[in-house]
Amino acid sequence: MRFTDGYWQLLPGVSVLRPRLVEQVDQGPGRLVLHCPTAPIRHRGDTLNRPVVTVTVDSPAEDVIGVRIEHHTGRRPRRPSFEISTDTDVDVRVTEDEETVTLTSGGLSARFRRDAWGCDFLAGDRVLTSSTPRSIGVVTDGEGRSFVHEQLGLGVGEHVFGLGERFGAFVRNGQSVDTWNADGGTSSDQSYKNVPFYLSDRGYGVFVAHPERVSFEVGTEVVSRTQFSVEGQHLQYYVIHGPTPAEILKRYTALTGRPATVPDWSYGLWLSTSFTTEYDEATVTSFIDGMAERDLPLSVFHFDCFWMRQFHWCDFVWDPATFPDPAGMLGRLREKGLRISAWINPYIAQRSELFAEGAENGYLLRTTEGDVWQWDMWQAGMGLVDFTNPDAVEWYTSKLKTLLDQGVDAFKTDFGERIPTEGVRWHDGSDPQRMHNWYAQLYNKAVHELLATQRGADQAVLFARSATAGGQAYPVHWGGDCESTFVSMAESLRGGLSLGLSGFGYWSHDIGGFEGTPDPAVFKRWVAFGLLSSHSRLHGSSSYRVPWAFDEEAVEVTRLFTRLKMSLMPYLSRVGREAHEEGLPMMRAMVLQYPHDRSAVTVDTQYMLGDDLLVAPVFDLEGWADYYLPDGTWTHLLTGEQRQGPGWHRERYPMDSLPVFVRPGAVLPRGAVQDRPDYGHHDGVTLEVRELADGQSTTVTVPVGDQQARWVVSRSGDTLTASAEGTDRPWRLVLVGAGGAPSAGVSASGATSVTLRQPAG
Template sequence: MKFTNGYWLLRDGVEALYAREAYELRANDEKEELDILATCRNVTNRADTLNLPTFNLTVSTPAEGVIRVRAQHWKGATPQPGFPLHYDEPGQRDYVTVTAEGEGDGEVGEKGATVALTSGKLTAKVVKGSPWNLTFEAEGKELTQSFGKSLARFKLSPAAAVSAQPVGEFGVSLNGQAYDESDVFTAIQLHLGVGEQVYGFGERFGTYVKNGQSIDIWNEDGGTASEQGYKDIPFYMTSQGYGVLVNNRGHVSYEVGSENTEAVQFSVPGEELDFCVIYGPEPKEILRRYTALVGRPANVPAWTYGLWLTTSFTTKYDEKTITSFVDGMSERDIPLSAFHYDCYWMREFHWTDFEFDKRFFGTIDDVEKTLKTFHEEKGLHICAWINPYLGQAGSAFEEARKNGYLVKKANGEVWQTDLWQAGMGLVDFTNPLAREWFKDKVKGLLAHGIDAIKTDFGERIPRDVVWCDGSPTLSMHNWYTQLYNQTVFEALEETYGKGNACLYARSATVGGQQQPVHWGGDCESTFNGMAQTLRAGLSLTSSGFGFWSHDIGGFEGAFPDPAVYKRWVAFGMLGSHSRLHGSTVYRVPWLFDEEDEKNGVVNAPGQTAVDVLRKFTLLKLSLMPYVYEMGLKPHAEGTPVMRSMFLEFPDDPTARTLDRQYMFGQSFLVAPVFTYSGDVEYYLPAGTWVNWFTGEKVTSASGVWRREKHDFDSVPLWVRDNSIIVSHEGAQKPEYAYGENALVSVFLEDGEEAHAHVSEIDGTGVEFVARKDAEGRITVESSDGREFTARLTVSDELVKSSNGVAVLN
């Protein structure tokens, strides 16, 4: 939100208090905190302290390399709730030091003296006097600072016109996205260095580099071609080596070099601002510390990495239609791992009542018989769609109403709307009884033979309601989705055990990364929609989310262009989770070949939609030893499966801005094709890269741009040097013994040694090590003597191991 009119003036109707002087400094060794009193004018004598507003700041550290700042104008005001933060145990805090200049009761005396809190290598320092200053530095380098006119409290009059957008309740528009219920905001600006770039904020569909953008953390169902997001996260990181979390569940407004071009400004409603600075300096280390602070993603079961097919948003769910799709995939040799029933498994107007529509599914015995057939004969896992809204025609609405499980208006009536399902109410997940009731409903669904749950919606949360636990209405808009998804995920874990739960969620806030998987919302079925989707995925996985998916072929659009569908298949299968889903048209591949024939397009051999989907599905299944290993890293380290080029190559200035390519784990570079013609331009960072399909080798000391043309069954897919890729050609499902009789491909040009750990589903594992001797000969060994086949890159001869050792010349 912009409060100023240029650099010098305020906007009409806006009054400001700025911290001007660090007046009192105290270092508290016992609490490991700094206490700072900042005045809103410079104080030259004691009389100046009369009628003088102040800010009280507390600087502390929850964990090593993390410093938390709480700034308050009025301490008696009701603060907005923050997120659950994981603090280190007191006995593990030998990394904290508190220092101060001066004597007497912990207070620093003369102007120019300092107090500092150090957490690991990160230090926060304040110098007594004017101008106001709060500096964060690490390893002898300044990271960022709040300096001068940067910590502020803004008071808005009813006539305030903060933007040219429509005016909200207090005369304030948040760029047309969210209207706050407060006439007071607290804000701070953290300085940006020259060339410093900013990333994150959750799922954002604009450019990956966020400099110059206005961003509101306010979840909305806005589609992928807008500035809104389904998963808005008040966290960002920068190329300067640090990240920032604003610890507020409600609305947070950012101006990323867009109000003050030299700073990131963030503001929240009310009299208090709470944020954490997190040091890296590498972006992976920032994510490691950030996810340790707010929670790491759970591990997901291996079957979820295979291909998912859905009914799409259509109404024909009879067994004959569904079976024709499942059997059609099998007949075309396209392995399918999961089948998803979207909305219409329940009767229209009844969503969500957890009852199968008897017109299509018969009795519940019939349902269980059908699902058992899918499980046992088709080898499928089954997912079902739900949302937290209860249409009044469904049985669940009346049950929830009678028991007080629905959100209410201030007058005590149940809040209802006709938007989506007629007369629907909203489950109040702040009510513990309502949570257990909803969880039992989910468990009942699982008992019929459902393996995963798609938790749709969670963004359309009203503001004019009363919550059971008394939560402030503003804070619940974003936080609601966490309570919703957490409830469902608990039902899954309590049924199937930790590491075996999977939901498919659209909305999220901080904490949501702990309940994977998330998908990218309602994207357009165009190349632009595909590019928007990738940008959103890169931003989300730069914000603590380890797993991510999207609708292959796009969701919106009556019938996606077959070219878009096929290009999207290559992109969608080279990610953590892969799902065919759309709006009014089923996304089975042969329908797109029929459309091509109608348009007089004759595909060359291998270029049909069926051929392309088969090829990339089998490719992903063959790479499951690698994919599964990468999928364990979000839980262990906070490192996502999909990674931006910045995340893997932060020291490469070119890589920092790229948002049309990505790293699939640590070793594969993928550059999706966004054109009908197959033309693509992408960048290979410095080093040696080998093309997975052709074996072509490229070596560059400074990075190289490439322009190519690709058929539909191809995509730029390169392997990083000093990698070992373990695979199983011919794999037909995602679950198998990954390390048994594996194919070990060695990419070792510039280094002398490479390692690959392969984890099995049962928790065991094997290590493969390749070493190069002085003559350039490479020896490959398995850690436990198991047999395997090895090769250099992808075009060399296969060499069988003997006693767990293979020698490659």
């Protein structure tokens, strides 16, 4: 929301109150309350008819400082609110002198001036960002609406990232962003997953703890500041210190929720019926058998919308004309070693029997007049499940339990963005503006918790489209409706990297694109990208995505990269564990891994898959790829060729390859199985050594249930040494040479040490 006409003037009809000084400071346990008049106080008369801004400062966790700015404090709390995890034992220190008062938590301090409004957020003596005398505003616009805004300073060369899954320019500087979930595809400035959190490469992040619309002006309202504003009488935000982007994300996800674990089988290839295509059991079986006949490993088969009858979405009843024996069919598919995913959404069509049932029992959202809220967009006369009603949650999930009993393993929780805000009343009295984005949280939480209860916490997985802050707790999320072009492939990647910088650990996208039918070249390049993503799904709109629908080379490319991903499961399972335990995304923007490399921080056409693999998808019809390598000697995963960083490289790649490089000094664990993701990843694992410097030591871990197998690999002169603990299974240490093949190797088993000669130099 913009309030000014240039730097000096306000927009017509706009008035602003600003704190001018700190008149009094009240201290409570671990907090400060600053009373800030909106004009200088020269004598007692100046206290009359004078508004005061109240600023409350506290710390919910170490290195996190919360700031609440209020005008009138007597307003009733509005719900829902973001769920913030707090540490009651955090050490908060307050120091005062004649000029300033400072609150410190860990290495982060907020220092306030007394004589004129101003706040510096500091890491030690270094100012990270500041609130200036013109930063805070209590605004009334020409329509009488109230807003509160804050503006935090931007430094020279500072970059801002995040704000959810956004498909435009990766760096947020110069953008105006409203966090408002919308079904806008990937080719617009709208987003399915809006998160009011941004991350700066200057060593801090900011979380604006409002689920309603938050307006961000990143260097647009004032070029030197990031402004954020909400409608109402108060604004709550948290400044989170790093110092690195990775540490910021760890602290942010500790506040708002860490991603749940996902089952190993979910990392395999998912194949979909696609959206509006014609299919029945014979079609589905032909796809699955076709994958097996072509030696294409398949882990999950997904039934999209039309597994239900038209005009009945969602009643969770299989269309008897195409699936007369759903339980039998699902049993036959599971006998082939497959998991089953089914499409759902939270909208109940008027024609469905569930509509009358939900309306009668108060399970559907109602208008302020007491009628069921309805419209005809998407499904004729559809209503909306009211997830603020615990009975509605129980009712809705009971229908899904029937599907689980039939043999379904996962749900694609589609939609959840088209949530009305005018003329509606939620069961628990929630504010409609706040419920718009928060609805996705309740929807995905209900389905994920059902899966966790019925299948086990380590087996629950969604394929969700909409989310907001905290939604990372219910993975996996995919990027939504993209076009079948190289341009859309690149915009999808930008969205995924932005979501990863907003606290989400896992992410996927429609391989080949959703809208239209991709050119075979687009499909094959997208396959490589998709199978080097956290989760991998072949899905489209009006056309199938089986590889042989394109050409025989597409089959070969799909086979190569699917088997490659399966072999990487010892590595990927560890990276996924980090997403769950530390809040770091599996697919990491370059700024997350290399924040001090000025050439890397803004790159949005490549990413780190975990900390050891750099992936640069090919977005060019002729196969040209431009990619950046940070400092060191990087080794191509497939060919063993080496490239030197730091610097840009431009090379042409065949369809069966792309820039995918192993980080200098990394030892990559490779699995003994290439046809499925759910196997004993430590059993028969191969530790691939490509570029380990003399005197260097690297630790490799592979999850084994709740424990882990661990190897320490070191080089001294021309000798490689590896020792294992936490496993009694066979393993192998190899030195990989040019061409990507082992040039030397030695096998071991149990908690043993082995040595291997490596040529010096």
